[in-house]
Amino acid sequence: MSKRNETQPQELSNSPLFSGWTRCICTIGLLILGMMALSTAAFAGQKLGAPKLAIDSLGKGTAPLDGPWQFHLGDDPAWASPSLDDATGHSGWEQLTADKPWGTQGHLAYAGYAWYRRHVNLSPATGASPEFALLNQHIEDVYEIYWNGTLIGRYGEMPPNPSFRYGAGAQTVSLGQARDGVLAIRVWKQPLVSFDSGEQGGFTAPPKVGSPEAIAAELATSNYKWLHARQYTFAEAIFTALVAILSFIGWLRNREQQVLLWMAVFCGSWVGSTVLVGLRLPFSFNFALGTLQPILGLRDIALWFLLIELLQLKDNRRLLRFTWALATLTIISTSLDGLLSAVTMSFAEQVADGVLTVIFTIAELYAPVLVIMGLRRRPDHARVMVAVFAFLSQMIFVVRIALSQGSRFTHWKLADKIDLPLFTIDGNPFTASTVFRLLLLLSIVYAVFRHAREEFRRQHAVEQDLLGAQELQRVLIPDALPSLPGFSLTSAYRPAQEVGGDFFQIIPVEDGSTGSTLVVLGDVSGKGLRAAMAVSLIVGAARTLADFSSRPAEILAGLNRRLHGRLKGGFVTCLVLRLDSDGTCVVANAGHPAPFLNHEEIASPGMLPLGVTANAIYEETMVHLEPGDHFVLYTDGLLEARTPAGELFGFERLQTLFTGHPNAEQATEAAVNFGQQDDITVLTLTRLAAGEEASTQLVAPAA
């Protein structure tokens, strides 16, 4: 318990010496004099300074040092002195209360030094601690406390190298066995940033005085209340961090799921901002604010790409290019703005801060634009939820930020109203921003989960398709070569990443002639399972046709009839040749690159590929291979290998390559090293001299 009184000017008292009229007249006169004396005394009291605050018999409780404090803008070490005449009106001293900042008490947007002074008289209750301590809830931004001219405590660092924590809690300072004296507080407020309303500076709540134990208990209670009111913030941060970690791991496992990467960045930056400014960690104000800007910029960028992924806007290349450009601009402007926060800003820097803030505040409107574009595509319910909550959450953010910019000039208060809690749960305030932010997070988690599941299924189906096509391709390419009497045969097949449509078959002719072999080699235009299915059809048809004819032109015509109308705009280039053991080679060609005999292409008339016209007739060309002649068949994957710069392997390089009589594997390797784009198939036939033993060499990918 304590007894508080503020010392009043002396009062005049009545005298028993007077009576009757005289007494009455004297009384009236004295009353008039008394009133004059009182008004004079009151005037004198004003001139003398603030009333002394006496706190008597302070026991286990605490008492606020509220009421009027003497206040002066500027800085002078002499103002710590107890003997200073700080009377209101004298040398610029005035009175302010300690329950609200100086920005709301006639000093809007003032930043810099100021002093508060208060004459107090303290006396402990009987049996209570003789010592006192002081509890300051928050004084913006840094301060020093003097008791009777002696520095007894400080918070933060004063200029020239000012430093203080972001969102610091209450601080205490020991007053020792203080009794009667002047408490002087020297305060420095750093220059305003673009969103400051100007209604800040100095006290936000009156300091409290009490025994060291009582003040320690008050501090503990204050800290507990702070912790209690942030249960939701902590829970949200932990949940968001978990989502960020899981998304990142998910992305590491499947880099194509970019939505998971953006999700990780979005949640990660969210947690980052909470850690920086929401947990009272010992970060300096300027570091926290400076780092917060690019983190918030990153959060915005992640939200844009999440919306682009989830609202299926990814196929719009111009939109993607614009988004990357805007993302770059945002990162640059927020980083520069962050760097500005790290210094004590001059006026020019404050203007730059304002301009940069305008840039990234306008960029904040991009998310709502993406939402509107996405909604026009009629997304499913999960994506609609993301769109709606992203729109609302971002619009609230934009309105809040936009209205708070320059609010010290506009005096708009709506931004403050938006920050008021809609409701509280167990002391945890929930503002409109908190609610929509949570709804946005939950809807994104739900939509990303669905999106990832759809993508996984789609990718699985594509992989299965690819595996099926590869498997089919392997089955259709021979895994062993028959021996060709009189020839050394080599083959190589090198599939590209995407399954193409190369094929070749070596079919011994069984028409009673000895040593004749049919070679069928070609390429289906197109890729994937469709190409592999066409190859399957061709291989089956070629083998059947070979049972009835050994004439290459007839086999091609038969294949063309079977393929016509079945290739859906595609075609098949194909070479069929019959090789006799005496070196005679008959070739028919349907649009395929002509074979090379040594380093020259054989003359082969240009013909439409298979499957294009119904009744094509093909011509045959005959060549004779002499011992030592090198005959090469290949597909366009060899001819049209390309460097990353787009340079083609081409006919000239091919001619040079074949001059060296490479085997199939060597030729293939040359094209792969140049830049493989498509399947490559090469077949070489070398006529052997009499007595040489026929040989085969096959290079095929492992099954």
Add this chain to the structure above:
Amino acid sequence: MQATTKVTQRAATADSGSAVTILSFSGDISSASKETILAAYHGLDGSVSKVLLDFTGVEYINSSGIAIFIQVLLESSKSGSRTIAIFGLSPHFQKVFTMVGINKYAALYSDESAAKSGL
């Protein structure tokens, strides 16, 4: 590889004095170019009787790209009312176009002036 085909259309006059429409292609041509190319060709006025396909700006044509032009040329050949010629192909693709028999349906010229005088 992502196709980046662009088609532009312009009017010209052959040396013989007849009107010619030139479709100029640029970029790579593959199966992904099919819609762009067919839309440009089918978008030609029915009265256009002479068409030049300009490949000067084309860097690469794969087999699926060639299939698109075979389709266009067969269509025109069936209708019998339109003459198509080609110019601007690199020597490599002139050879490839000849190999697949395209030259039986459209004359191949080295450049625009040769095409205009030949048409």
